[in-house]
Amino acid sequence: MTNLNDTLNVTREPPKWRSYSKPYWDATREKKLLLQYDPKTNRYQFYPRPNSLATGRRTLEWREVSGKGEVFSFTVARRAREPFRGHEPFLIALVTLDEGVNVMGNVVNCSLEEMKIGLRVKPYWAPLSNGTHLLMFTPDR
Amino acid sequence: MALRDAAIVGYAETKIVEKEDRDIWEMGADILDQLLARTGFEKQNIDGLVMSASMTGAGNPFWSQTTADQLGLELDFCQIVDLGGCSSTAALARACMAIDAGMCTTVLCLYADAQSSDNNRRPRGFEGEWTGPLGYLGPPAAFGLLSKRYEHQFGLDYAMLGKLAVAQRGHAVINDLACEKLRKPITVDDYLNSRMIADPIRLLDSVMVCDGASGLIVTSAKNAKARGISKYVVPLGYGERTMHRVSENITEVTETGHLVAGKRAFAQSGLAPKDIGSYHPYDDFIIAIMLQLEMLGFCKPGQGCDFIREHDFTHTGDLPLNTGGGQISAGQAGLAGGGTNLIEGVRQLFGEGGKRQVKSTKSALVTGIGGIPYGRNWSTSVVMIIAPNG
Secondary structure, three states: OOOOEOOOOOOOOOOOOOOOOHHHHHHHOOOOEEEEEEOOOOEEEOOOOOOOOOOOOOOOEEEEEOOOEEEEEEEEEOOOOOOOOOOOOEEEEEEEEOOOOEEEEEEOOOOOOOOOOOOEEEEEEEEOOOOOEEEEEEEOO | OOHHHEEEEEEEEOOOEOOOOOOHHHHHHHHHHHHHHHHOOOHHHOOEEEEEOOOOOOOOOOHHHHHHHHHOOOOOEEEEEOOHHHHHHHHHHHHHHHHHOOOOOEEEEEEEEEOOOOOOOOOOOOHHHHOHHHOOOHHHHHHHHHHHHHHHHHOOOHHHHHHHHHHHHHHHHOOOOOOHHHOOOOOHHHHHHOOEEEOOEEHHHEOOEOEEEEEEEEEEHHHHHHOOOOOOEEEEEEEEEEOOOOOOOOOOOOOOOHHHHHHHHHHHHOOOHHHOOEEEOOOOEHHHHHHHHHHOOOOOOOOHHHHHHHOOOOOOOOOOEOOOOHHHHHOEOHHHOHHHHHHHHHHHHOOOOHHHOOOOOOOEEEEEEEOOOOOOOOOEEEEEEEEEOO
8 A cells, every 4th residue: 555645734824815716715614615607608617717717707606516526637746845845645636526627636535546537536624724624535435 | 921921040049057157137148149149130130029938037027128128129129928838939929920010120039047046936826725735746746637637548658758758868968058967868767767756747757947048030031131141940830829728617638729729830831740850849748748749730649659659759760859858858947948949940940950960951840838727738839830941
């Protein structure tokens, strides 16, 4: 078994949000995942943008989603900058949520042997010092 | 057509080094000095300046203007192109446009960056919110995700990527301007056994950040002829694509904007991949060279490894690849690094490759890759096809 770090002991600075991404971060206080949704094209989008990627208009709504999905691709970080230095190796996955958007996150409680493209995952919320949470993933066994 | 009316009359390059002691403007002055000496142009003949992006300089929002002041250039056209690694080739395209539009007659394209000694980068993008908190190491992680996906879709024979790495390294060994630290031959086994950075990206897949400068003088073909310049290089076709398919939520990371940019460049030039004499793709990671072969139509998507197996990429081979070593084996001069690929293509067409001169100087293909977006491949793709005059 390859020993992978779950990075939960890394002290992360809470990210600085933008005016249009604040609702996302606010919702993570309650471990809720909000995605932007464009009702004109019935499409979700991620990461949060100031307008619709499909139409360029500002007709976006926020909708809560499950955060479940499957691994689209992944990498094992063997080298990292502070504050992750010394915590390698750890997983970073690009996950296709069931709503049809790709989201990146660290993966916890998962061995390299278990990790594969297509693996079903669910959210794992890591607390940040300002009361918000960082979206991670864990295998949906 | 506008592009064909332009003439690249000279090129210049500094040695690529780690942690240059000299100021970036001194490197820029070296380029101007070399270009004036080579072309016989006077400084007063230069009325346009187009610069590449620069980690050292472009955090200064007056980068091209202050450079004109430092170098004493009196200009009718002055700008920076901020398309990351595409900047150098995109700057050449914009120089041709400005000349064709009558805004100026002779342009200095100047590419200078000292990222390894003087990095003033101030990014404002998605990173702080969406990738920084993941311990995501920028480009290596992005190319790790891309490579895993490619392997899942098509299978990936890493020894074939190693073959490209070995060919480029062989070219750096015979390029006096390549970074000295990298001028040692490698084998496919060295490539395969080099340490992992972000699986499956290895150390020998990756560029090493360095300092360096390069540049071109571009004028109208009419002006070149009037000055009695008998030999120059002509841009035949150019394509550029930024944020390919960004309006779609999910894109297959193995399809890049070079698909669109390449079609446009080939159509303008009237050439096909089989007509290309030497191939100078932007190389931040080895797999990018293969993906571009697929996107540009040298082979079909997913068949890159087979294509690599069947061809010889050394300077004496049937498709010479980055004959100066590329950025991976000559060193990456920061955001001026695209100039390394471009200048080598121009040099080959002038027939001045020396020990690494290619046989076919009928055309060369140069590309750029600029910027790494979230969960996709790269932000800008450019393709330029060049040929000698006459």
